Amino acid sequence: MKKEARTEIPRKAVYRLSVYLRCLHRLENNGIHTVSSEVLSKAAGVKPTQLRKDLTYFGQFGTPGLGYEVKQLIGMISGRLGTNSLQPVVIVGIGNLGRALLSYRGFEREGFEIIGAFDVKPGQYLSAETPIGVQAMSALPEVINKHVVKMALLCVPPTAAQEVANQLIEYGVVAILNFAPIVLSLPDEVTVNNVNLAMELENLSYFVNE
Amino acid sequence: MKKEARTEIPRKAVYRLSVYLRCLHRLENNGIHTVSSEVLSKAAGVKPTQLRKDLTYFGQFGTPGLGYEVKQLIGMISGRLGTNSLQPVVIVGIGNLGRALLSYRGFEREGFEIIGAFDVKPGQYLSAETPIGVQAMSALPEVINKHVVKMALLCVPPTAAQEVANQLIEYGVVAILNFAPIVLSLPDEVTVNNVNLAMELENLSYFVNE
Numbered sequence: 001m002k003k004e005a006r007t008e009i010p011r012k013a014v015y016r017l018s019v020y021l022r023c024l025h026r027l028e029n030n031g032i033h034t035v036s037s038e039v040l041s042k043a044a045g046v047k048p049t050q051l052r053k054d055l056t057y058f059g060q061f062g063t064p065g066l067g068y069e070v071k072q073l074i075g076m077i078s079g080r081l082g083t084n085s086l087q088p089v090v091i092v093g094i095g096n097l098g099r100a101l102l103s104y105r106g107f108e109r110e111g112f113e114i115i116g117a118f119d120v121k122p123g124q125y126l127s128a129e130t131p132i133g134v135q136a137m138s139a140l141p142e143v144i145n146k147h148v149v150k151m152a153l154l155c156v157p158p159t160a161a162q163e164v165a166n167q168l169i170e171y172g173v174v175a176i177l178n179f180a181p182i183v184l185s186l187p188d189e190v191t192v193n194n195v196n197l198a199m200e201l202e203n204l205s206y207f208v209n210e
Numbered sequence: 211m212k213k214e215a216r217t218e219i220p221r222k223a224v225y226r227l228s229v230y231l232r233c234l235h236r237l238e239n240n241g242i243h244t245v246s247s248e249v250l251s252k253a254a255g256v257k258p259t260q261l262r263k264d265l266t267y268f269g270q271f272g273t274p275g276l277g278y279e280v281k282q283l284i285g286m287i288s289g290r291l292g293t294n295s296l297q298p299v300v301i302v303g304i305g306n307l308g309r310a311l312l313s314y315r316g317f318e319r320e321g322f323e324i325i326g327a328f329d330v331k332p333g334q335y336l337s338a339e340t341p342i343g344v345q346a347m348s349a350l351p352e353v354i355n356k357h358v359v360k361m362a363l364l365c366v367p368p369t370a371a372q373e374v375a376n377q378l379i380e381y382g383v384v385a386i387l388n389f390a391p392i393v394l395s396l397p398d399e400v401t402v403n404n405v406n407l408a409m410e411l412e413n414l415s416y417f418v419n420e
Contacts (some may be wrong), residue, residue, distance in 0.1 A: 018409040022391045045393025082419035091342035100310035110408035150418045181232045185253025191417040193410045198320035199228040204385035206224045207401040208360040209292035
């Protein structure tokens with residue numbers, strides 16, 4: 001059943017929903033209450049037909065000639081994305097990148113709260129700006145269980161990534177944002193998104209050097 | 211001519227080259243000198259046929275029955291990706307994310323050196339761990355020119371992103387790693403990769419909530 005629900009909105013459409021949400025927040029901040037599909041699609045950098053198609057996942061709404069109510073659309077999209085309440089997230093692997101992510105305050109603004117940081121070397125030095133301490137890996141299951149954590153940021157070295165990912169899933173995590181430059185093999189019901197900043201730069205570098 | 215060269219290796223294949231490169235470095239570190247396409251493709255999480263196809267962009271090589279020489283393949287891939295010498299990169303927009311990226315030491319290890327940080331509020335406080343100071347936007351053209359910078363990390367707010375991107379390109383940047391949640395419209399000869407950590411989390415969140 002879970003897998004059927006998953007195929008309902010294509011993954012690329014989910015990313016576009018995030019873009020629409022950001023555009024709508026900017027409109028709202030500028031005191032705009034309704035928006036046409038033309039204006040919203042232009043702001044998001046997609047075609048109007050694409051926008052309309054994406055929004056049909058929410059059923060029929062929007063008033064012909066008037067467009068969409070900004071507040072209503074924000075509520076529907078963030079409800080669907082699960083970001084209308086603060087979601088707990090753990091971060092595992094507090095090296096350079098994990099440390100950088102811990103000091104990044106942007107997640108909370110977007111609906112995610114890093115409630116635990118874990119490393120094989122717990123209690124290591126963090127800068128004064130970092131809000132939380134680093135716990136031992138052995139504390140992971142309890143924290144995940146207590147806070148009903150479903151999402152994790154995985155920042156361990158590539159050699160440890162698969163093993164730690166397996167542990168996270170065993171403890172109840174179902175979605176991983178993987179920063180390690182390896183392809184994780186995990187059960188189908190687990191969602192993995194990969195982010196590799198160095199690889200993004202390398203990719204650009206290729207085009208610079210052409 | 212530039213555009214023709216660009217279509218030569220598909221963009222997705224360039225990402226896979228980055229993955230292969232990381233696998234090869236791990237093999238090298240483990241003292242392994244030759245690798246079969248089966249072993250390398252498994253480590254990279256791709257099909258052997260895909261790997262072989264990707265490597266044909268470098269022409270014919272590899273010894274049937276023996277496989278590829280690890281060191282040779284590293285040299286060829288990193289040469290093509292332009293990461294066999296340290297590449298200068300600027301970072302523009304030193305808010306939370308820019309600060310986190312500045313304190314992230316992972317780029318240098320991968321062949322990129324952040325040689326300048328710029329913000330509308332220069333000289334702002336950075337933690338003691340941060341290696342370089344923040345300069346005024348007016349210093350951008352000189353730094354880009356002096357160090358022949360082709361790549362930039364764009365971390366300004368979405369409302370400023372398009373304007374700053376235009377400036378960067380005017381000054382000579384041809385590749386942008388964009389962290390702002392908007393779709394930049396830029397000339398075809400400019401390469402843009404988008405990274406949005408909050409959107410990656412939101413995307414996971416959707417699947418968690420299904």
